[in-house]
Amino acid sequence: MVERGSKKENNFGCKKRCGCLREDVKDVLEKYRKKLGKRIKFDNYKPGPVVSREYKLFRKETTTGKRTFYEDLCNFSEKIIKVNPNEKDKLKLKRSIDSAHININLGGSTSLAVLVVFSFIILAIFVALFSFVILGELKLLLPLFLIIIGVVLLKPLSNSPNYIASKWRLKVSNQMVLCILYIVMYMRHTSNLEHALKFSTDHIGGPLALDLRKVFWNIETGKYSTIKESLDHYLETWRTYNLEFVEAFHLIESSLYEPTEARRVTLLEKSLGVILDGTYEKMLHYAHDLKTPITMLHMFGIVLPILGLVMFPLVGSFMEGIRWWHLALLYNIILPIAVFYIGTNILSKRPTGYGESEITELIPGYNKLRGKGTFSIILGVSILLIGFLPLLLHAVNPGFDFEFGMFGKFLGYNDGVGPFGIGALAFSFFVPLGIALGVGTYYKQRTGKLIKVRDATKVLEKEFASSLFQLGNRIGDGIPAEVAFGRIAKTLKGTPTGEFFERVHINLSKLGMSLKEAIFNKKAGAMLLFPSSLIESSMKVLLESAKKGPKVVSKSLISISAYVNRIHTVNERLKDLLAEVISSMKSQIGFLTPIIAGIVVGLASMIVTVIGKLSGLFSSFAVEESAQFNVGAIVEIFKIQEVIPSFYFQLIVGVYVVQVVILLTILYNGVENGPDKLNEQHLIGKNLYRSVPLYIVIAFIVTLLFNILAAGIIGGIQQI
Template identity: 45%
Template sequence: MKWYHILSLYNILLPIFVYYIGKNILSTRPTGYGDTDISDLPDVKKYKNILIHVGKNEIQLSPLYISILIFIFFFLIGFLPIAVKMVPGIDIVNHDITLPLGMQMFEYRMDNKTHEVVGPYGIGATILSLGIPLAFGLALGYYFKLRSKNIIKIREEAKKLEAEFASALFQFGNRIGDGIPAEIAFDRVGRSMQGTVSGSFFLYVSQNIQRLGMSVEDAIFDKKVGAINHFPSALIESSMKVLVESSRKGPQVASNALMNVSTYIKEIHKVDERLQDLMADIISSMKAQIKFMSPVISGIVIGITSMVTTIIGKLSIQLTKFQEQGSSDMGGGMANIPFLFGNGVPTYYFQIVVGLYVVQLIFILTILTNGIENGADKLNERFELGRNLIGGTILYCIVTLIITLIFNIIASQILSSFV
């Protein structure tokens, strides 16, 4: 089996299958309250970029440029062992870089059957190959993180408002039902809830009405100074639209409408909390897979594979030398032993396949976990993708590097006692 056969299975067929099955299962999730993606709102859109302040000017830099630079840097590092082979005039088989303990940097070999150059099998090539998963993992991770980290802070304030908005709306509906005008009710509810995010929202509306002489609708929805601009949320916006429309039919209608919306919000939050309880174990397990289990286990697998490949490769070379020397210790039936070992898949390629699979697995599991936990929340999905891709990829590369070095040192010491 060639390395590209493994790649087609692990990096193409398996991820597509897992993603398809996961999305089908996710579609059966009961509908709860989905958080709003506020990143496309006009006042928030600029925070999708990196903001650099130069004097009074503000420069917006797209995270895509940073991601491309990261990708090119690490990809070139990972591609170096292949690039060395392509340089004309270099005898890469006989002129390699020798590392401590007799290990080779690239370790290209001459295939006994085809007489073609195969490899790289060296530990240096394996370590450099970590640049490929780093290129994909960090480039994607920083792109998603930089696109969402500024906006997620704004959204967190809106989420605090949403968490307590049902009770604030209930109070507001009661006061309107008692015959208090909406303009005054905003001020009274804001003062009664002073110190909370809901209180800040209601007071902001009240100040727009009192200081700027705005109507309730303009105080909330004005494109320049409207309160909704500072608390971007589909839930708040739709609730306030209900207030504005129902107020035109009388205070009692507005009161009943707001009370019904308040009850609806409470019920939706109960559904989400119940879903969180039911799925807590599954979500916890999936997060453990993303953040720790998958990167660590995969890194250990690469380390063991590297050691086994090194041992088999060295033994095959030694047996070939014995055969060429016509050693008396080898009978005629043992002449084909070197061919039984074969060359195997270089750890360089195997690590790239597994490393990319780890990146893909983190990507898919993060999307599924966010879908289970938060529903249709694209902003949080991007933020979590950024965090998990960066953390998981770096952890995988660190574990792979350490385990590979340890196991190859052990393999070199074992082989030195036989050679």
Template identity: 30%
Template sequence: MFKVGLFGKKKTKEEIALERSEEKKKKQLEEVTKLRRIEVPKTREVGLRMRPASYTKFLTEIKKEPITKYEKACALAEKILPIGVSENMEKKWTKHLRTAFINATPKGGIALTLLTGIFLTLIFILSVIVGAGSAFGLFYLFFALIAIWYVYSYPGNRSKIMDVKMSSSTVLAVLYMVIYMRTSPNLEGAIRFASENLKGPLAWDLKKLLWDMEVGSYKSADEAISYYVEKWKDKNREFSESLHLLRSTAVEPARREDIFNETVKVILNGTRERTRHYAAGMRMPMMLVHAMGILLPVMGLVMFPVVLIFMADAVKPYFIVFGYNVALPVTLYFFMSHIVSTKPVTFSQPDISMAKNTPPIGKFRISGRDIPIWPIAIIFGLPLLGFGLLGLSSLDVFTSVNYSIAIIAGLAISIIVFGYLDSFQKIKIRNDIERIEDEFSVALFQLGNQISGGTPIELAIDKAADNLKEMKISDLFRITSMNMKKFNYTFEQALFDKDIGAIWYYPSNLIQSIMKAVVESSRKSLTSAATSMVIISRYLKDVHDVKEEINEMLGETISSMKFLAMFLAPLVAGVTVTMAVIIMQILTSLGATLGSLFTEGSSNAAQGLLLTPWAMSGAPPISPAEFQLVVGIYMLQVAFLLTIFLNKIQYGEDAIGERYLLTYTILFALIIYIASWFTVYTMFGGPISGLLTMGVS
């Protein structure tokens, strides 16, 4: 196995490559080994076909396990409750299930929804019979409706996620197809090349298309591709048009070069245009999230103590818990999910699966071992949680609220530790891959330009490496040059040798795939390879420019979201909880003082004055510390939801970026929240408490 020199701390890639080349030389002295040739597109292949083994691999990719829990549940539900389904419903469900790669039938999915509803209804009836109470009934009904809706909409939601993931790879797919067809003008082969070099759902979709061609599901390859073009017309018009243009190269070979350029322009311009419209339409949703989801609900909490005074019998404390820690976050989540679902696809993030020694999601690596993160995150948060719980019952309001803030800090630290440990190793690898992919277009242009000028390939590689010496990608050429000189390797062998090939130091699927195509071009002639390099570098530059334009378009939205999540939401929450605590102190102290002025016989007059018994006793239904817990948890929920929302707008489905962003968002939100509590309470709470004490005495 190869270790990735790109991310090493002690040795450079050149030093590691030199060591490996020495080892290689020793092996060559001992025996003559046959160099393995990598599989690259062959110009001779006109009708590329997938074998059954390829389809088996395809099935393995889309099913890491034999069957999911949802699929098992659908199969069982269909046996228990065999029902008929209308034709329209069956078409709709079949489309969702196929897109989501779910091995279930529409009858099974609908039967599972009905059985879920029946089961939850029976539990609700049972709770009413045993007298569980209205509070339990309210909570239960809310969660039951969400559960039923979740089961019913699972295939549809899953298919939307798959569509987004597939669409995020369409630009790269078109790029791969164009690169392939420049060497072998065969669309079926181009689709296969793209499917082999892409990762995720779009690769599965393309492999399924190729398999359908193999088994004769369509009369011809052209019919299959025509169906595929039609399938994508409503999902991603630019991708559909690009495929249609590539089809036309078969009937217009004279315009092939122009068609390739036009194809790349169509997919990039379409992506740019859709993002521009989306960014312009984000202003109103952002205002709604800002006002209705955060500012107004949090500021409304200031009025809660006053509401308790006059409506204590109608408004119970659990209403605020349910409303702010359950109903509002769930509503906010669904609203944000809807906004994200309308986002046009842009680009997928670099794939780090090829980088060696990279821990999986949910783990981090120490001394070669993958360590689960969640136990460590819990251990870091437990001390503060325990400390806060011990002092929560303190009689002093300021002290008890501080202890309750320690509980919020414990929860936040657990989230921060989890996010940091799950991202700090992976994000560095991802950023390095992203950087070398951005540099790759310049590197290709430099090398192609040198070769097209008549420079021998060995000298061209050296000159390109010197011109790019400030970039990480320059080592790709240095190692290639060393292999060619030391072992008298060809350009292909120097890049792709199984032991010391320069390409293996760069765990980027994009770079490896493009270099395969360049190597194939070099088999025709070096001039052909140079032309391919220059043209591909132009394509990559266009892709990079569109990425930058999209980031600029979404910049205002992203900045607003970051400001809201990291600063404004926790600041408003901190100020609000402080003012609410002060109001509760005033009302409690005032009620207790007035209550002591009335004799036992005239207590009805006191109750008539303040309308609630708790005001006279000085013990509100919800203590300031408990009130702070509700607001603090809501603040964490809002920061968490905004982080997920922000990450999906900026990067799409990216678990690494999500955890990395979550770490710093929660950290800053916690600091602002605690600072605003102490600052505002020091300015107003202390003096007011002193005045209340003087008044009572």
């Protein structure tokens, strides 16, 4: 007899040690294989839809999706001039490109930055040569300015993947609370991490869903062997930015190994508590740290620049060569970019939050509700043309003008320079009005109906927690779910929640649908009325837990009610923390900026009027009087030809007000709601409709008053 493990025979009885099986061993294995085969269909086995579907979705969104304009620019730049980043920045750029799923190589952003710098330098040289050859004078101000812009853009463009990744993290972090909520909701009744992740991925949507699909994709491609390994690798990327999210997931993973149900549920509830408490603590610090940057942004980016505009009508008199387009370059290009950059930095530090209801993918007939903007374009262009009438009239008939009472000439062209008249200034108000009404109407048409649907959904979500508690109690008392829906509908009659439950009850009792069809039917389901991920996921938990009996359903619904109430409480506390900052920003958008800008335009108009009148008055003095009083020196100071016309001045200020309203609205919405594009567009339309007309009314009234005052002063001087 040969001992086990000897050199003469392997463990399976084969003397050749080739790893093959003895006949008796084969018979035993075949016997058990047949027994298992009766229970499990090995031949018909196919991979479950959890992984393969996620892989297909991820591959579709990441490999076949259209590249962005930025990605095309980076890839194009790298083909022309390939510049690799320095070793210190490589690791951070690599992480940013991977985390934000940017389809560029490591040197793409650096190549783009260098190419842009070279482009600005070449443009500066071309402008300098053009001025020297055509004008006969070498003008270096604009070329120098172009070179400075190119050099300033080098660092931001090189680090642009970091900014994109920061924006991506902001979007992802705004979904984290909901992600943990959905996982806890699912694992409350079914302790399966893989299915819970899939459930969460299906309902949160957006960037975090793409990240979670990549977790499955890494398993599909063999990079990791288990869901835990792949998930832990993903969580490591968040350890620096959101430790609470990582800890919450680790608690969820720990619940899988708990021997008792009570301990498992405790860990799941603690995971939700960890991320909610962390969110509140971070938002508390953020609210305190936000006051100073917002105040500085308002003062140095808006108030002081607008107040500084008062002196610009005089700048042309004391500094030759300064024209209105220099002012436009500063106020309508450089300052808005600076305000946007500072605002983006403020938003990048915003911690996680409870995101708004995302309805773009859920609502039926979304494209129909999202109206077209054709009318807004026609409206905006029509009003803009009215604003440019003074220029058009002068171009068609240079001699056209007439007296306008005490205000002088209506258009006010002086030797082809102008227009300086109050009539031209009045027409110029139509330019910012046209832009504001055009953009505002466009966003109102695009978002008006969608906002109404979402507002109704938010009301339903607010009431839904208490109705879930009632539903859970009724089912726990032994009442069938079909009957419980009808009773709660009667209790909550007249409310959005009552309407939702009533639709479910009608579908069950009158249309003979199953519970699943009554809720999710694509033609008559109750979910069509109120597209909400939270409500949809709660109803799916109801259907899943119903397979395990009414007691499990009751516990699941009551626990979901408690979770939703807890999140709602934290969300309200977060709004309280930000209330002061939000109120300040609303006042800046609503009346402070329009009023200050309107007063400045009125003052500037008066200054231009006074300079024009004094210039004409002093020029009409007799030569003897001029020599006696040295009036010639005064005339040289008040040269109306060098003064920036109030028409262009108001255009610059008006457009700047429109830009500031849009930028502050984006910042205000980002601080309060996070990256909520639908609400952002709705608020932009709403604020443009309010703030810009207010600015125009204030500016027009102040301009009239100050010009009447100026006319009186000049009249008194003429009498002397």
